[in-house]
Amino acid sequence: xxxxxxxxxxxxxxxxxxxxxxxxxxxxxxxxxxxxxxxxxxxxxxxxxxxxxxxxxxxxxxxxxxxxxxxxxxxxxxxxxxxxxxxxxxxxxxxxxxxxxxxxxxxxxxxxxxxxxxxxxxxxxxxxxxxxxxxxxxxxxxxxxxxxxxxxxxxxxxxxxxxxxxxxxxxxxxxxxxxxxxxxxxxxxxxxxxxxxxxxxxxxxxxxxxxxxxxxxxxxxxxxxxxxxxxxxxx
Amino acid sequence: xxxxxxxxxxxxxxxxxxxxxxxxxxxxxxxxxxxxxxxxxxxxxxxxxxxxxxxxxxxxxxxxxxxxxxxxxxxxxxxxxxxxxxxxxxxxxxxxxxxxxxxxxxxxxxxxxxxxxxxxxxxxxxxxxxxxxxxxxxxxxxxxxxxxxxxxxxxxxxxxxxxxxxxxxxxxxxxxxxxxxxxxxxxxxxxxxxxxxxxxxxxxxxxxxxxxxxxxxxxxxxxxxxxxxxxxxxxxxxxxxxxxxxxxxxxxxxxxxxxxxxxxxxxxxxxxxxxxxxxxxxxxxxxxxxxxxxxxxxxxxxxxxxxxxxxxxxxxxxxxxxxxxxxxxxxxxxxxxxxxxxxxxxxxxxxxxxxxxxxxxxxxxxxxxxxxxxxxxxxxxxxxxxxxxxxxxxxxxxxxxxxxxxxxxxxxxxxxxxxxxxxxxxxxxxxxxxxxxxxxxxxxxxxxxxxxxxxxxxxx
Numbered sequence: 001x002x003x004x005x006x007x008x009x010x011x012x013x014x015x016x017x018x019x020x021x022x023x024x025x026x027x028x029x030x031x032x033x034x035x036x037x038x039x040x041x042x043x044x045x046x047x048x049x050x051x052x053x054x055x056x057x058x059x060x061x062x063x064x065x066x067x068x069x070x071x072x073x074x075x076x077x078x079x080x081x082x083x084x085x086x087x088x089x090x091x092x093x094x095x096x097x098x099x100x101x102x103x104x105x106x107x108x109x110x111x112x113x114x115x116x117x118x119x120x121x122x123x124x125x126x127x128x129x130x131x132x133x134x135x136x137x138x139x140x141x142x143x144x145x146x147x148x149x150x151x152x153x154x155x156x157x158x159x160x161x162x163x164x165x166x167x168x169x170x171x172x173x174x175x176x177x178x179x180x181x182x183x184x185x186x187x188x189x190x191x192x193x194x195x196x197x198x199x200x201x202x203x204x205x206x207x208x209x210x211x212x213x214x215x216x217x218x219x220x221x222x223x224x225x226x227x228x229x230x231x232x233x234x235x
Numbered sequence: 236x237x238x239x240x241x242x243x244x245x246x247x248x249x250x251x252x253x254x255x256x257x258x259x260x261x262x263x264x265x266x267x268x269x270x271x272x273x274x275x276x277x278x279x280x281x282x283x284x285x286x287x288x289x290x291x292x293x294x295x296x297x298x299x300x301x302x303x304x305x306x307x308x309x310x311x312x313x314x315x316x317x318x319x320x321x322x323x324x325x326x327x328x329x330x331x332x333x334x335x336x337x338x339x340x341x342x343x344x345x346x347x348x349x350x351x352x353x354x355x356x357x358x359x360x361x362x363x364x365x366x367x368x369x370x371x372x373x374x375x376x377x378x379x380x381x382x383x384x385x386x387x388x389x390x391x392x393x394x395x396x397x398x399x400x401x402x403x404x405x406x407x408x409x410x411x412x413x414x415x416x417x418x419x420x421x422x423x424x425x426x427x428x429x430x431x432x433x434x435x436x437x438x439x440x441x442x443x444x445x446x447x448x449x450x451x452x453x454x455x456x457x458x459x460x461x462x463x464x465x466x467x468x469x470x471x472x473x474x475x476x477x478x479x480x481x482x483x484x485x486x487x488x489x490x491x492x493x494x495x496x497x498x499x500x501x502x503x504x505x506x507x508x509x510x511x512x513x514x515x516x517x518x519x520x521x522x523x524x525x526x527x528x529x530x531x532x533x534x535x536x537x538x539x540x541x542x543x544x545x546x547x548x549x550x551x552x553x554x555x556x557x558x559x560x561x562x563x564x565x566x567x568x569x570x571x572x573x574x575x576x577x578x579x580x581x582x583x584x585x586x587x588x589x590x591x592x593x594x595x596x597x598x599x600x601x602x603x604x605x606x607x608x609x610x611x612x613x614x615x616x617x618x619x620x621x622x623x624x625x626x627x628x629x630x631x632x633x634x635x636x637x638x639x640x641x642x643x644x645x646x647x648x649x650x651x652x653x654x655x656x657x658x659x660x661x662x663x664x665x666x667x668x669x670x671x672x673x674x675x676x677x678x679x680x681x682x683x684x685x686x687x688x689x690x691x692x693x694x695x
Contacts (some may be wrong), residue, residue, distance in 0.1 A: 051401075051404075051405055053401070053404065053693070053694050053695070054693075055691075073407050073408075073409065074407070076405060076406060076407040076408075077407045079405070080405070081401070081402065081405035083398075083401050083402065085398060086402065087397050087398030087399045087402065088399060088402070089245075089249065089399060090397070091248075091249065091252035091253075092248065092252075096248075100241070100245055101402065101403075101406060103241050104238060104241055104242070104403070104406040104407075104408055105406050105407060106407065144402065147402070157405075
């Protein structure tokens with residue numbers, strides 16, 4: 001089977017800290033894999049390794065079957081990324097930011113489509129032409145979602161994507177993830193939100209001190225069991 | 236290339252939104268226009284001054300014609316009559332005044348000893364000399380790098396600090412393309428300003444459209460590229476915007492202020508000059524001593540050097556002009572070695588600066604632009620040599636009247652030699668400067684690219 005995301009013995013060692021210990025992970029098309037763990041557990045390091053932002057100490061990360069280190073540009077065509085705090089050019093409008101990032105990804109959309117991406121992501125119509133500098137964190141996050149969706153990527157890397165979103169917007173985002181999953185998109189989401197992970201994820205992985213200590217299908221657990229499992233590892 | 240142009244176009248939108256930077260560019264444009272105005276006004280003032288000199292000579296002649304209505308002793312005329320050696324500025328000097336404010340653009344000459352006349356200048360406000368010229372070359376060499384710093388100190392660090400870089404680099408684009416597009420936009424903007432100002436300056440100054448247009452543009456372009464190369468090096472180190480700003484201003488301070496000052500001190504120590512006052516005192520002693528020396532001794536020394544006048548009558552009178560001019564002439568000859576050593580010393584200092592200016596592209600650019608405009612030291616020394624030859628020709632004109640006892644008539648005034656000297660560009664110096672700038676540019680870009688290779692851009 002071809003995995004869209006794969007880590008083989010992936011390790012990241014900083015001078016004084018082991019950030020990721022021999023990670024082995026495969027995420028298939030349509031899967032939503034949620035990484036749970038405390039700050040510093042290695043969730044963001046994993047995402048940064050898949051993005052090629054940092055080089056692994058050993059092992060390899062693959063996106064769409066391509067090794068990240070050997071194909072740093074090619075793999076970025078296949079993935080979209082939403083950071084915890086989406087930051088955009090503040091003097092451009094949401095519409096202009098989306099147009100810019102989409103064109104950098106190789107997509108040139110008419111304005112009507114750009115508007116549709118933004119409103120589908122939950123940005124109010126009246127805000128799309130306003131400077132992003134006037135946006136709340138949640139509004140910026142929605143533009144980030146629109147940028148990711150407009151890229152039509154096979155892989156979504158999400159680092160606390162619902163941070164700053166209100167519950168309604170978070171639910172809408174979960175819906176969006178499910179839709180994308182149904183279309184075959186593989187999702188790797190780092191989150192602290194156990195319930196969101198249970199609600200949207202197909203599998204959850206628990207990370208502690210740079211190590212993936214447990215992986216469970218969400219279908220086999222209810223929310224309370226997942227919380228209990230998480231707390232067990234954290235303690 | 237598609238991504239490059241998308242980023243390039245985005246930079247234009249970012250620039251338009253940064254009102255402070257737009258204002259700074261406007262300010263540089265305004266100071267550049269003022270620099271052109273200052274330079275052209277100064278050169279026009281010098282031109283008007285030089286244009287008035289023939290009228291002064293004419294008035295002097297008219298006064299002498301009244302004072303000496305009939306045929307006169309040429310000695311009287313040589314003593315009272317003054318003429319001028321003039322150093323006409325090249326039109327390019329309006330863009331790079333160089334030493335034209337310090338060195339005189341004309342020398343008032345009489346038939347007396349030359350050396351003290353050669354260095355007599357009009358009084359100048361020393362505070363004005365201290366503050367220097369505010370010409371276009373000054374704006375380009377000293378102020379332009381500050382605009383480059385203001386535009387580029389946060390070339391990539393602003394995106395990193397604002398948190399935009401991770402999202403940007405998550406797109407299928409190389410970080411090198413991002414840096415290249417950002418740098419290229421700023422280079423285009425600054426070069427646009429430089430070329431615009433240069434074009435306005437050239438048109439305003441009315442420079443001839445010769446190869447120097449290319450040389451000027453090439454020098455200013457390479458100089459700008461050098462500063463953007465420094466920006467590339469600092470950007471490649473991937474520090475914060477504040478650290479970048481301090482580093483870039485430090486480089487500016489070092490290359491524009493510190494190195495030139497140290498170079499000036501070093502060159503003065505390495506190439507000491509004979510004191511001008513020694514030359515002046517020696518010449519005065521020789522000339523004043525001439526009154527007390529026996530006339531035969533003076534004349535024999537003079538005839539030994541100029542035997543063509545030996546057959547003139549022995550001087551028995553208490554005072555004759557040919558004896559007076561002979562000891563004036565001997566005064567010049569007595570200090571000729573010192574005068575030559577002084578000029579040679581100045582040239583040697585200049586040559587040493589030319590050699591060492593690789594250490595500071597700012598000095599290199601300034602000396603090259605001055606050389607191009609014919610406003611540098613070698614041009615002034617050439618003018619002094621020309622003025623010396625002119626004084627020799629005045630002597631050659633008057634001596635037959637003095638030594639053959641020919642009366643000087645009104646018609647003879649018109650036969651007197653006239654002087655004119657126009658600055659000539661030191662093209663070889665400018666071309667060497669261009670090559671050295673090219674080396675400096677290659678060095679900084681090489682270093683910047685090497686650093687980027689060693690330290691890939693971190694999005695955070």
